[in-house]
Amino acid sequence: MSGGSYDYLCYKDPGDLINYIETLESMANRLQTLKCEDGAAETYDLIRIIKQSDMRISTIQKRLSDLWHAVEWFDSCDFGEEDVMEAINKYRCEVKDE
Numbered sequence: 001m002s003g004g005s006y007d008y009l010c011y012k013d014p015g016d017l018i019n020y021i022e023t024l025e026s027m028a029n030r031l032q033t034l035k036c037e038d039g040a041a042e043t044y045d046l047i048r049i050i051k052q053s054d055m056r057i058s059t060i061q062k063r064l065s066d067l068w069h070a071v072e073w074f075d076s077c078d079f080g081e082e083d084v085m086e087a088i089n090k091y092r093c094e095v096k097d098e
Contacts, residue, residue: 009023066091
């Protein structure tokens with residue numbers, strides 16, 4: 001039988017691993033059953049890092065979304081310059097308050 005029991009986890013691009021948390025958890029569990037506690041621990045560390053990064057990215061994206069929207073619509077001639085300036089000011093206030 002060929003590989004693939006873990007969705008070819010060994011070949012995934014780092015940016016794709018966020019979509020394979022369950023597979024990573026399965027791999028970590030399997031490593032534990034094989035008495036490879038250090039490999040399991042590092043896999044769990046990777047899962048934790050991915051989850052923390054995802055939360056951080058979501059937070060930053062949420063803060064930037066109105067700003068990005070305004071610039072995109074301005075460059076598409078759907079918004080005026082005053083709309084962009086308003087979005088910039090709103091963004092700066094949110095960042096300052098954090």
